Amino acid sequence: MRSLGWFAVFAAAVVLPxxxxxxxxxxxxxxxxxxxxxxxxxxxFALLAAEFGLxxxxxxxxxxxxxxxxxxFHRAMAFAALALLAAHIxxxxxxxxxxxxxxxxxRWGALALWSLAALIALSLWRRQLRCAYELWLVSHRVxxxxxxxxxxxxxxxxxxxxxxxxxxxxxxYTALALGALAWQRLVRPAWxxxxxxxxxxxxxxxxxxxxxxxxxVGHAGLRFAPGQFVWLRTExxxxxxxxxxxxxxxxxxxxxxxTLELSIKALGDWSRELVPRMAPGERVRIDGPxxxxxxxxxxxxxxVLVAGGIGITPMRSILLTMRDRGDRRPVTLFYAANRRARAxxxxxxxxxxxxxxxxxxxxxxxxxxxxxxxxxxLSAEVLRRHLPQDLRFTQFFVCGPAPMMDAMERIxxxxxxxxRQLHTERFDMV
Ligand SMILES: Cc1cc2nc3c(=O)[nH]c(=O)nc-3n(C[C@H](O)[C@H](O)[C@H](O)COP(=O)(O)OP(=O)(O)OC[C@H]3O[C@@H](n4cnc5c(N)ncnc54)[C@H](O)[C@@H]3O)c2cc1C
Numbered sequence: 001m002r003s004l005g006w007f008a009v010f011a012a013a014v015v016l017p018x019x020x021x022x023x024x025x026x027x028x029x030x031x032x033x034x035x036x037x038x039x040x041x042x043x044x045f046a047l048l049a050a051e052f053g054l055x056x057x058x059x060x061x062x063x064x065x066x067x068x069x070x071x072x073f074h075r076a077m078a079f080a081a082l083a084l085l086a087a088h089i090x091x092x093x094x095x096x097x098x099x100x101x102x103x104x105x106x107r108w109g110a111l112a113l114w115s116l117a118a119l120i121a122l123s124l125w126r127r128q129l130r131c132a133y134e135l136w137l138v139s140h141r142v143x144x145x146x147x148x149x150x151x152x153x154x155x156x157x158x159x160x161x162x163x164x165x166x167x168x169x170x171x172x173y174t175a176l177a178l179g180a181l182a183w184q185r186l187v188r189p190a191w192x193x194x195x196x197x198x199x200x201x202x203x204x205x206x207x208x209x210x211x212x213x214x215x216x217v218g219h220a221g222l223r224f225a226p227g228q229f230v231w232l233r234t235e236x237x238x239x240x241x242x243x244x245x246x247x248x249x250x251x252x253x254x255x256x257x258x259t260l261e262l263s264i265k266a267l268g269d270w271s272r273e274l275v276p277r278m279a280p281g282e283r284v285r286i287d288g289p290x291x292x293x294x295x296x297x298x299x300x301x302x303x304v305l306v307a308g309g310i311g312i313t314p315m316r317s318i319l320l321t322m323r324d325r326g327d328r329r330p331v332t333l334f335y336a337a338n339r340r341a342r343a344x345x346x347x348x349x350x351x352x353x354x355x356x357x358x359x360x361x362x363x364x365x366x367x368x369x370x371x372x373x374x375x376x377x378l379s380a381e382v383l384r385r386h387l388p389q390d391l392r393f394t395q396f397f398v399c400g401p402a403p404m405m406d407a408m409e410r411i412x413x414x415x416x417x418x419x420r421q422l423h424t425e426r427f428d429m430v
Contacts, residue, residue: 003065011014019243024162031305044084045151048116049173050145051077052180066292067229068426077345078120096337104291105132108154112147113293119143133268134242141181148177167218185330192233192285195219199282200259202275207344208266209310209335210275211249213259214284221258222289223249225296225426226321227314227397230288232262234274242270247399247425248289249313251320260286263344263404264308293425294318300395304387306378306408308400309342314425315399332386336363336378340371361386378407380414391417399425 014058021042022029029035040278046347054074088092089097097110119140122129126136150176158163199214212232216222229247250261266272278284305315313334322331323399337343340362349360362373363382374382387394396417398408405426412422 006065010050010053013053014046017173018048018163020165020169024164024222025349033091037088040079040084040088040091041155044081044088045155045170045290046173047077047081047084048112048147048151049177052148052177052388056184056308066423067290068424071426075123075268078116082116082120085116089113096143100319105154105157108150112150112154115143115150116145119147133207133390141185148174153381156304160329183283186288188309189233189285192287193281194282195285197260197286199278199280199284201280202278204276205263205344207342209263209344210266211261211263212275212278212284213261216258221256221260222286223257224252224289226252226317227294227296228289228291229293229314229425230260230262230290230399232269233285233287234278235282235284242274243287243319244270245290245427247314247317249316251317251324253265253321263310263313263316265344267310291425293399294398295395298423299393299397300329301393302329302388302391302395304383304394304396305332305333305389306336306396306398306400306404308336308378308404310344311399311401311404311425311427312345312349313399313403315397318397319349319352319356319358328357330359332359332361334361334363334374334378334383334386336367336400339364340368340373378404378411383411383415391415391421395421395423397423397425399427402428403424 016176018039021038025035028038030120048211051074054070054077081221089095093106097106097113099107099114100112101107101110121145122131122136122139126133131139152170159170170302196217197214198217199212200215201211203211203213205211224230227247229245231243233241233243244264245261246264249262250259253376254261264271264275266275295318302320305318307315310337310417315335319331319333321327322329333345333349335343335349340346342358343362343364346362352358362371362380363376363378364371367373367377374385396412398405405424408424409422412419
């Protein structure tokens with residue numbers, strides 16, 4: 001119901017400008033081709049503004065859908081806006097839009113279109129273009145702001161005589177979009193700066209992973225559900241501030257939320273170079289919690305956790321929380337890694353067998369000869385060997401590298417698992 005409610009709000013925000021434009025329609029709307037073009041233009045304008053709302057980390061909306069679904073939706077809506085803009089141009093002014101055209105109307109329209117196309121292309125081919133994530137993020141925000149401002153400049157002269165469209169719709173939507181950006185980039189960071197966190201320990205866990213133990217300074221910390229993540233902002237080094245999504249790896253029952261453990265695998269420049277150097281006493285900012293990747297609130301008699309590599313972090317939080325809450329529901333963890341030495345927290349997880357109704361199944365690609373584990377890659381057969389036939393009251397939580405996530409979707413289909421029982425968290429956003 002909550003998801004439906006949020007979806008209805010989004011759909012209403014997208015359709016409202018078109019409905020108003022139709023209500024006050026002028027002559028242009030009597031020609032079907034031109035009316036179609038104008039309708040596509042209004043829908044694209046509203047969709048682009050609403051996209052800003054989608055990424056402002058509205059917690060309630062994110063919780064209703066989950067971050068993965070929200071991100072997929074955000075991407076799909078960007079494609080939809082591009083298609084609508086293309087249809088708008090084909091219907092109203094066929095030809096390749098020229099950002100240097102003599103007419104201001106065409107110039108701004110062309111700028112909006114090409115900026116959106118560049119934004120989408122950069123997101124699709126960031127890795128192939130060897131564009132660093134931080135550079136991509138800055139370009140994404142700048143291009144998004146250009147799209148909205150150019151759309152505004154394109155539409156504004158067309159509605160100057162129409163108070164209904166001009167005020168609440170064109171100016172209002174533009175202000176909301178830019179306001180959302182300012183909220184996320186200026187207001188929220190300023191508020192978070194007053195809720196500092198301090199690194200109290202930086203632990204080497206092996207398997208190229210460090211655990212930052214952080215503690216709230218002068219405030220109550222944060223309450224979270226096991227499996228959720230935070231945005232960790234470390235000090236600005238170089239040109240760009242570093243803000244990274246990291247799952248909370250500690251128990252949700254630990255210390256009333258004043259202490260968090262964040263386990264970070266060395267994957268790129270930030271995690272390999274900056275994280276290991278962070279010393280006790282260093283201040284960080286934490287924004288969260290976010291995400292709906294959590295068994296809390298799920299009607300489950302049994303849990304199945306499937307982790308690949310560093311995807312173990314939310315699972316650790318789920319298991320430690322179950323232990324601390326005295327939750328004795330059966331739980332099976334399939335933990336896929338290259339070999340045991342690459343499986344962070346392996347010994348700690350083994351020790352949890354004594355405290356939970358817990359089966360731990362390692363799935364190693366390259367195990368030692370006598371090692372007790374499944375060999376090779378995760379498959380439906382591996383899961384079937386360790387799970388009961390009846391999975392009706394079982395919830396699955398899956399987090400790992402992209403190929404494993406894709407494989408798990410196929411495996412879930414082979415097991416006949418309905419999507420409402422499958423929860424996923426992807427660590428690679430772009
Ligand atoms: C919801 C979620 C939870 C996560 N939890 C963990 C965790 O518990 N432990 C862990 O080690 N990793 C986690 N990650 C992944 C982590 O955010 C990236 O590995 C980390 O940001 C790598 O940054 P880097 O600069 O060192 O590496 P890079 O080589 O620069 O980046 C590697 C990849 O990480 C992603 N990435 C990089 N920077 C960011 C950023 N600022 N924001 C978003 N994505 C970024 C990009 O897809 C990039 O291609 C999580 C990711 C998500 C989306």
